[in-house]
Amino acid sequence: MGKKRILLIVFAVVVLGLLGGGGFFAYQMFLAPPPEEAVVEAPPEPRVTMGPVYALDPFLVNLADPGRPRFLKLVMQVELDAQEVQVELDTLKPKVRDSLLTLLSSKASADLVTIADKERLRNEVLHRLNAFLSAGRVVEVYFMDFVVQ
Numbered sequence: 001m002g003k004k005r006i007l008l009i010v011f012a013v014v015v016l017g018l019l020g021g022g023g024f025f026a027y028q029m030f031l032a033p034p035p036e037e038a039v040v041e042a043p044p045e046p047r048v049t050m051g052p053v054y055a056l057d058p059f060l061v062n063l064a065d066p067g068r069p070r071f072l073k074l075v076m077q078v079e080l081d082a083q084e085v086q087v088e089l090d091t092l093k094p095k096v097r098d099s100l101l102t103l104l105s106s107k108a109s110a111d112l113v114t115i116a117d118k119e120r121l122r123n124e125v126l127h128r129l130n131a132f133l134s135a136g137r138v139v140e141v142y143f144m145d146f147v148v149q
Helices: 002-031 084-091 093-105 115-132
Strands: 053-055 059-062 071-080 138-148
Touching (some): 059 093
Antiparallel strands (some): 059 071, 071 138
16 A cells, blocks of 8 residues: 555656646746837937048049059048038148159059948058047048949
8 A cells, every 4th residue: 555655646646747838838938928028229220411521533543453444433522520621621632642653653453342341341441541630530431433443
């Protein structure tokens, strides 16, 4: 009689465990309130306003391709963080133009193919321009015309 009683108790514990687990599962799936949603940070809002825009003179340069000559025609405008930077860029125009001509003519046509290549060039132009400025800075470089031939 002792063994039967132990088996009966073990059986009852197992059945109660299964029923309890099933009940808990049913409660979680059908009756429990949904868990609090994790707060997802929204991406930053795009800037709506622009600072002053300064148009650089167009560039037409020979590219550094070996063999047959290749050319780059590039028209850019730059967004500034302050109006005073326009005056400074006018004053530094020969220095800025020389620096950008050197940069652009050091590129091969293969360096200007993909979007990533153009983005890299955009960042190089931005850093070169900001290296000359003290009254403010260039915020963004916009390519208005970009032709490799």
